[in-house]
Amino acid sequence: MSEKVNFYKSLKVKLEETTTFPTKYMFKFIIPTNLDKLNKLENMFNHLGAVITTKKSKSAKYTSVTILVNMKSVEEIINKYIEVDTIEGVISL
Secondary structure, eight states: OOHHHHHHHHHHHHHHHHOOSSEEEEEEEEEESOHHHHHHHHHHHHTTTOEEEEEEOTTSSEEEEEEEEEEOOHHHHHHHHHHHTTSTTOEEO
């Protein structure tokens, strides 16, 4: 099984054990500093009323992105991670 499949399965178990839905969930990503990639990431969450904060690294090569958003289910969270994974170079924390 791939690392990503294991990550999603593990995340699902942890969230089911510890979280009551709906809930505010915090996504954290590191992305190469690139306006197009950053806009694409932000657009994936904008329609959900997300609060998005960004911070560039000291060298400005990377940008950390924190997204706080109301999520309705474990599946919704996992689907967002899968969607974000389509952006090249994004690291999910």
